Amino acid sequence: MLFDELQAANIAAMKSRDQVARAILSVVLSKYKLAAIEIKASGKEPTDTDLIKIISKSLKELEEEKEGYKAANRLEEVKNIDIQMDILNKYLPKMMSEDEIRKVIDSLEDKSMPSVMKHFKMNYDGKVDMSLVSKIARGQ
Numbered sequence: 739m740l741f742d743e744l745q746a747a748n749i750a751a752m753k754s755r756d757q758v759a760r761a762i763l764s765v766v767l768s769k770y771k772l773a774a775i776e777i778k779a780s781g782k783e784p785t786d787t788d789l790i791k792i793i794s795k796s797l798k799e800l801e802e803e804k805e806g807y808k809a810a811n812r813l814e815e816v817k818n819i820d821i822q823m824d825i826l827n828k829y830l831p832k833m834m835s836e837d838e839i840r841k842v843i844d845s846l847e848d849k850s851m852p853s854v855m856k857h858f859k860m861n862y863d864g865k866v867d868m869s870l871v872s873k874i875a876r877g878q
Contacts, residue, residue, distance in 0.1 A: 740786040740829060741770060747825075762822035766796050790864035793826050800826075834866045839874050851875055 744767055751759035769792045774784040800819050807815040834842075842862075843854055854875045858866055 758818050787864045
């Protein structure tokens, strides 16, 4: 499970005293543990998809933080955030390309926007950028 990989990486970062890696891994693990409590309370089990969503959201937050540091000309912090983003990107699945998304949409019988979005949400959750799916579906 992806959670176990992240925990192992966090422990390795702790042992090697890598504060930059440990900081982001600890944040992601903490967010996942909180989300897992909510998911279990609703009667479901947390999955890798839930963790992938948390990692993706964390990457977006890091990108915003990076822009703030760039504006403040704090280049050391920008460098640290780049390292953290590289670490998290290792745990994300390969995202579908535009061509792959177009092929899936073309293969669908019902090409209405709600149908397309529902199909991708159910079958490719965490492996596709839903905003890209929406853009491609609108263009067809």
